[in-house]
Amino acid sequence: MQADASVKQAPKQSFKDRFFGRKTMNKVWFFLFLIPVMVPYLLMVIIPFVLGAYYSFTDWRGGIGDTNWIGLANYRDLLSNYRFIYSFIRTGIYAFFNVVVINFVAFSLALLVTRKLKLTNIYRAGFFMPNLIGGLIIGFLWRYIFNYVLGTVGFGIFSASPLDNNLAMMSLVIVVTWQYAGYIMMIYVAALQNIPEDLVEASQIDGANALQRLRNIVLPLVAPAFTVSMFLTLVTAFKQFDTVFSLTSAGPVVILPDYLRDFLNVEASLPRVRLTGLLAYNIYDVGFTNRNFAFAQAQAVTFFVLLAVLSLGQVYFNKKREVEM
Amino acid sequence: MKKFLLLFVSLMLAFTVAACNGTDDPDDGDLGDVERLVIYQNKVEIDAELSAYAEAWGNANNVIVEVRTCGGDACAYADNLQTEFLRAREPDIFVIEGLGQYLDFAEKIYDMTGADWIDDTDVPLVAPNGEIVGFPVNFEGWGMAFNRDILDEAGIDPDTLTSREGYAAAFATLEDMKDELGLDTVVSFTTQADMTWVTGLHNFNGYLSSGLDYNDDSVITDLLAGVAHRDRLEALADWVELLNMYTEESLLISGTYEEQVNSFKTGRAAFVHQGNWIDPQLIEDGGIDFEVGYAPHASGLGEVDSIFVAPPSYYVVNVDSTPERRDLAVQFLNDMALTEAGHKYMVEDANYVPAFNSVELLPTSPLSAEVTRWAQDGNIYAWWQNDMPTGFGMGEIGPIYSLFANGTIDKEQFIDALEEEIETLAD
Numbered sequence: 001m002q003a004d005a006s007v008k009q010a011p012k013q014s015f016k017d018r019f020f021g022r023k024t025m026n027k028v029w030f031f032l033f034l035i036p037v038m039v040p041y042l043l044m045v046i047i048p049f050v051l052g053a054y055y056s057f058t059d060w061r062g063g064i065g066d067t068n069w070i071g072l073a074n075y076r077d078l079l080s081n082y083r084f085i086y087s088f089i090r091t092g093i094y095a096f097f098n099v100v101v102i103n104f105v106a107f108s109l110a111l112l113v114t115r116k117l118k119l120t121n122i123y124r125a126g127f128f129m130p131n132l133i134g135g136l137i138i139g140f141l142w143r144y145i146f147n148y149v150l151g152t153v154g155f156g157i158f159s160a161s162p163l164d165n166n167l168a169m170m171s172l173v174i175v176v177t178w179q180y181a182g183y184i185m186m187i188y189v190a191a192l193q194n195i196p197e198d199l200v201e202a203s204q205i206d207g208a209n210a211l212q213r214l215r216n217i218v219l220p221l222v223a224p225a226f227t228v229s230m231f232l233t234l235v236t237a238f239k240q241f242d243t244v245f246s247l248t249s250a251g252p253v254v255i256l257p258d259y260l261r262d263f264l265n266v267e268a269s270l271p272r273v274r275l276t277g278l279l280a281y282n283i284y285d286v287g288f289t290n291r292n293f294a295f296a297q298a299q300a301v302t303f304f305v306l307l308a309v310l311s312l313g314q315v316y317f318n319k320k321r322e323v324e325m
Numbered sequence: 326m327k328k329f330l331l332l333f334v335s336l337m338l339a340f341t342v343a344a345c346n347g348t349d350d351p352d353d354g355d356l357g358d359v360e361r362l363v364i365y366q367n368k369v370e371i372d373a374e375l376s377a378y379a380e381a382w383g384n385a386n387n388v389i390v391e392v393r394t395c396g397g398d399a400c401a402y403a404d405n406l407q408t409e410f411l412r413a414r415e416p417d418i419f420v421i422e423g424l425g426q427y428l429d430f431a432e433k434i435y436d437m438t439g440a441d442w443i444d445d446t447d448v449p450l451v452a453p454n455g456e457i458v459g460f461p462v463n464f465e466g467w468g469m470a471f472n473r474d475i476l477d478e479a480g481i482d483p484d485t486l487t488s489r490e491g492y493a494a495a496f497a498t499l500e501d502m503k504d505e506l507g508l509d510t511v512v513s514f515t516t517q518a519d520m521t522w523v524t525g526l527h528n529f530n531g532y533l534s535s536g537l538d539y540n541d542d543s544v545i546t547d548l549l550a551g552v553a554h555r556d557r558l559e560a561l562a563d564w565v566e567l568l569n570m571y572t573e574e575s576l577l578i579s580g581t582y583e584e585q586v587n588s589f590k591t592g593r594a595a596f597v598h599q600g601n602w603i604d605p606q607l608i609e610d611g612g613i614d615f616e617v618g619y620a621p622h623a624s625g626l627g628e629v630d631s632i633f634v635a636p637p638s639y640y641v642v643n644v645d646s647t648p649e650r651r652d653l654a655v656q657f658l659n660d661m662a663l664t665e666a667g668h669k670y671m672v673e674d675a676n677y678v679p680a681f682n683s684v685e686l687l688p689t690s691p692l693s694a695e696v697t698r699w700a701q702d703g704n705i706y707a708w709w710q711n712d713m714p715t716g717f718g719m720g721e722i723g724p725i726y727s728l729f730a731n732g733t734i735d736k737e738q739f740i741d742a743l744e745e746e747i748e749t750l751a752d
Contacts, residue, residue: 061429062407063407063410063411064407064410064429064430064432064433065431065432147579147581161575161578161579163579164517164578164579164731248518249517249518249519250518251517251518251519251727252518252727252731253518253724253727253728254728254733255728255733255734268745268749269741269742269745270725270728270734270738270741270742270745272721272724272725272728274518274724285720288401288403288404289715289716289719289720290715290716290720291403291429291715291716292716
């Protein structure tokens with residue numbers, strides 16, 4: 001018994017020292033703790049992503065029938081697909097307006113609610129509230145407002161619902177701004193509150209007026225918030241789907257503009273495109289309405305690459321404007 | 326402490342893996358000798374009725390029948406059907422809408438040739454290779470549904486509605502009497518972006534079948550080969566022009582399904598371009614206090630005498646189910662078509678217009694009763710719209726209607742665009 005015990009004791013010490021030094025153990029623990037998040041991440045993000053990219057090089061039909069490798073055929077088709085290109089252009093236009101309008105509105109609101117007003121918290125909560133409603137619901141709500149309320153209340157400027165003509169894109173921007181500006185406002189509020197009082201006071205003593213203060217003190221100091229907000233708005237604008245789906249159903253249908261028709265050499269006499277058919281919606285449409293899954297995958301992969309390049313580039317340039325305190 | 330952490334981490338890992346392991350298949354462990362049948366269907370409105378019927382049938386046959394439903398605005402059936410096949414337990418019976426969709430799922434569909442129910446129906450779904458694959462769920466039909474009271478008041482005889490001239494005269498009379506009759510619009514029709522299932526499929530079916538024998542598939546066959554019939558397209562365009570002209574503009578361009586049906590239900594429209602599936606809306610909330618009827622779509626060449634009636638969807642059996650389950654599934658369908666309990670379910674519970682000859686019960690809801698009447702008189706044109714390739718009607722044809730309705734293109738361009746679109750199908 002005694003011999004046994006001593007045998008047990010001795011190797012335990014040396015075993016641990018030899019194979020599991022403190023540093024190694026730390027590493028082991030580090031990876032063990034990572035596993036619970038890494039496994040789902042691998043299963044739900046990495047593997048589907050790789051599979052999706054793989055399918056874009058095949059004629060995959062959503063798990064039915066055989067799948068054959070067809071190389072770059074899907075990507076070649078993309079270059080001549082005027083609907084994809086048009087939807088890409090419309091998404092660019094939408095993203096531009098979306099980023100500008102949301103950030104402008106959100107920053108203005110943030111300036112407003114960081115002033116010493118009564119009921120500031122209520123305003124903040126109020127502006128933030130639409131963000132708590134789902135995008136689908138918001139789309140249906142506003143569809144009702146645009147289609148019925150505006151007509152009934154008698155704003156004579158709308159002879160037809162703005163969702164059915166060239167105003168559709170602007171309507172979408174308005175609705176998404178209404179939804180998202182409150183959220184972005186919170187980011188700006190946090191940044192504005194972090195501006196040291198003494199800097200502001202010093203500038204006041206030096207005789208800077210409100211505009212100069214905004215330009216020279218406030219804006220440089222909230223630049224990191226601009227980076228984050230513009231990144232967020234840009235990415236969400238590109239990925240916009242739910243509100244498009246419920247508000248405009250990607251309509252109205254229009255004829256491809258002549259300049260694009262000439263540029264792309266479209267042969268069809270009446271090429272039809274959707275005015276608010278943004279990329280994410282277009283991918284859904286190609287995949288699920290036309291059941292062209294592999295082609296939709298190719299669009300999605302292209303979409304991913306472009307969005308990654310765009311958003312990283314945007315962050316890079318915004319970062320340059322930030323100042324260190 | 327470290328041991329506890331290790332235990333905790335391994336537990337977390339085990340949970341994660343277990344959660345990803347797809348244990349949504351409790352039936353593979355045997356419940357005695359009870360077999361389980363899964364039906365995946367697309368009608369929310371009959372979910373309860375079908376489940377009740379299936380349960381009763383299951384009790385009688387010692388089978389557990391599970392009805393999974395996905396449909397309506399909230400659940401896109403075809404999209405989700407795709408994912409049902411990626412589940413551990415695929416459905417044994419599922420629904421497809423016609424040959425177009427058959428081609429999407431052909432590898433999953435079992436050949437039911439020889440099943441007993443086939444002798445009792447004229448309209449099974451027959452695959453291009455001659456296999457009998459689809460059990461007709463019911464009959465549905467559409468024409469121009471009209472409000473008989475309004476037509477009577479305006480002195481219009483529905484029997485004159487057999488040509489575009491007849492319709493033009495009736496529409497003009499109603500247009501003049503709009504205020505008198507309390508109408509917002511003569512026709513309730515919409516070309517809004519969501520409604521291409523009405524324009525690109527239902528209305529366009531006039532081009533494919535109006536004026537033709539029920540089994541005459543010449544126009545759809547030509548369409549699939551990329552050949553357009555210009556004369557039929559011109560007739561269709563005249564008809565669409567008429568509908569556009571007598572539909573109030575905002576309804577025509579931006580009206581939703583609810584708005585379209587409601588304007589008819591509340592007597593603010595004399596005609597509605599919809600099928601008997603709007604019956605539930607017509608019945609609910611006190612129902613309607615006027616008589617309804619159907620008149621043919623004047624979209625063919627010359628006179629027309631029939632409305633479009635056919636099975637909108639078919640039950641098919643999953644070829645990858647076990648042989649026992651496939652047999653059970655066919656048995657389930659046989660019993661639905663051939664037993665009294667099945668007839669009672671189809672007509673009284675589900676309110677279907679049955680597609681089987683041995684059924685003697687008659688549906689009672691207003692438009693379904695009308696469809697039954699037209700079908701019994703043999704005055705029916707076929708549905709070929711579901712034989713078009715997936716996405717063609719709703720994605721390509723429907724938007725052309727929208728452009729015509731909002732004035733972007735004129736009638737000539739409308740015809741050209743349809744012709745050109747059909748020609749793209751030539752491969």
